[in-house]
Amino acid sequence: MRREAPKTVADYTPLFFPGFMLVIFFVVPFSTMIVVSFFKRDPAGFYTPDFVIDNYARFLSVFFGSVLGFSLVLAIIVALCCVAIAFPFTYLLTRCPRRVQTLWLVGLLSVLSLSEVIIGFAWSTLFSRTAGITNLFVALGLMEQPVALLPSFGAVLTGMVYQALPYTILVLYPALVRLDPTLLEAARTLGASPLLAFFNVVTPALRNTIVATLIMVFVFALGSYLLPQILGRPQHWTLSVLITDQAIYQSNMPFAAAMAVFLVLISLALVGMMLLVGRKENAL
Amino acid sequence: MTALRRFYFTLVALFLAAPLIVVAGVSINEKQELTFPPRGFSMSWYGQIFTDPEWRLALIHSVTLAVCSAAIAVAIALPLAWFLWRRIAPWANIFQVLGLAPFILPPVITALGFLTFWATVGLFGQFFTAIVSHAIFFVTLPLVTLSLGFASIDRSLVEAAATMGADDRTVLKTVVLPLILPYLVSGYAFAFVLSLNEYIVAYMTIGFTTETLPIKIFNALRYGYTPTMASVSVFFVAVAALVFGSIARFGDIRRLLGAMGSDGN
């Protein structure tokens, strides 16, 4: 059995079901959303068919601008924090024995798969007055009284870094685990200390990986929709929260759709940039 | 270096575990209060998941959703990955992109896409719409594991089977399927666990009519805390750890996560 081009209709049979499902339930819904973004809001139902660009025009408001700006800045900070923590961690992890690696990977996957609801709930508990970390500080004599650490920007940031960290580590893992160990050994024989070799050899060798990971984590963080609601104040709401809010609570599906389309465009532009970076890396 | 590593690992482990430890602590409070360290000891909040009618119903919804949607996701991914491996058809890669897209885009977007779609076709709120939506949303996972699985099959195995008289169908049954079975199981398991935890897509498709566990936790978060939320969260962590632990035990989780090239070296 050679790998060959399909010749008869029968050869295409395996594609029928996946193709049907993906087109009907992904391409069509996605297109529906784009179409709806040009419709008019119907307070009684979902929307009225129309062709207006009001939904997009609303982006020009100060409010929207500040939400977008905040979302982008927050996602950038999350991405930077995650990569800064995860890169040395993942590097050290890949030098561990297999069994240790496997154990960590299982743990990381378990945390990664956790619902945003659960992460939000867990951190809101940890930051709460009654069950929070400040109780520990009081017990240690560092504080007079337990206090609530939320809602606050710090809480939102912590929650989002928590959510994105396992993702970052797992994105970095393949590149780091396949890094040629002799590269480092060569640096060591030339007199570099392990720490120096890490900064002088490993980091520059994986510069493009780091950039690509930053972008991926950035897009991932842009998608966070619950943590800013649970852990922050309304001024900490991001574009994703706003979309949920408009779609569900304000019943303004066209405006939500317009914002979603906008978010897709930003994400696509960034993924495109990432692919470009990846191509450059392969070309080297 | 070793001491530094140990210190750093401990910090990361502490960061990742801290909220879960607190939640676990809260879940064994004796009274209906969210305090930590817990006052008294009681496992009754775990019992609540199964005895309280509302929580039990949410559990049944979540498990049904996860079991069915993961099965459909695998049913979509398997023939697609098989076709892409078996045939030379560059344009068919578009389906692979379609399979990867829902997972890479911010989840709110996919969720809103489903919301507008089901609302437009008039099926909004029906339970099966969540199953289909989750299947599409998580098709990426079995698609990735199965593509890895197919790529790891030495093509000479297939050729060897052919020289011994096996036709296409026999090769598929006796060689290909047994070899990708671990990848199929992993793909199903990944989709299952993530579907169990998923909130936004479920919420935007059936959130007004049906409660899954994540939706129930979120509603409880808004309308009144109960330690059952904590026990359910611990339950979720345990399920995830159990599933991924089994994958690691019976399969090669490092390979699944890209530790080795697709050629199996």
Next chain:
Amino acid sequence: MSGLAINDITKKFGDFSAVDNVNLTVPHGTFVCLLGPSGCGKTTLLRMIAGLEEPTGGAIVLDGDDITALPTHKRNLGMVFQSLALFPHLSVGDNIAYALRIRGKPKEEQRKRVEDLLALIHLPDFADRPVAKLSGGQRQRVAIARALALSPKLFLLDEPLSALDAKLREDMQVELRQLQQRLGITTIVVTHDQREAMTMADLVVVMGKGKILQAAPPIEIYRKPADAFVADFIGITNLLPIETDGAGRATVLTAVAGLSLPAGMSKASLSIRPEDVGVAAPRSGALTGTVSFVRDLGGTIETFVDVGGTTIIAVATPRERPNVSVGQSVGIVLPPESCVVLKP
């Protein structure tokens, strides 16, 4: 006609001809080695015989039937792959029984056949072992047994011994040849190892750049190579350029007495095997040169002699050890009966 006939077979990949108009007849029961450097088209030719590649042109005829368009699984052949391709999810016994199992043969017959084949490859009682637990040599034998399970008409092997270490490889070569002679099965082996070809084959087919350069029994290939490429590829040889002097006599560097070029040829190569080259006192041989290196391998001694910029190697046994050392001036004896004149 009983046997395999390859008629005008061509395989093109784009503009590149991997196999270029090849003709070959293999009588029933012959052991053939396809020999050549990597990229010469030998594996492609084998895969076309197996039906794993589709020829661009030509026909493959087995026992009088044209099988060119027949899919692999209907060809009734046994093949051993370079990677061995043992099914990792099956035990040794299930691997060997595969061909019988997919044909729905009774369990008892499968078990009996597996037992016979395991005895044949000297691995009795291995049926239940997992493939992963076998050593390199054992895996090799299991792959051979699996290919022979249905007593195929044609036994094909693609670099079957390349993964084994040198010693084991030599043992397996002998074993494979003995097995083939016992079964009398038409066998085609692809190899790039000329020693392997010399050990096993009835017929050695030397290929280069998609074409057959020479097809002959091993000793004939060694003694009467068709051209300089074949001479160089089979064993070690000294290739010396021949030019004619004004009177039409051939000159090799200086001269070899009594050697003349075939009519119509003005340039050629002289090939002489190192074991035929004699080392003597200066000016007593055909050529004179300086010893540049002596390699004493224990069983043989190789003397490298530099003659006007060309290195000539002479091989001797310890018994006839030439007592020379590096830097010494020596004479080279080229017995005319051992010299072969080849197209350059």
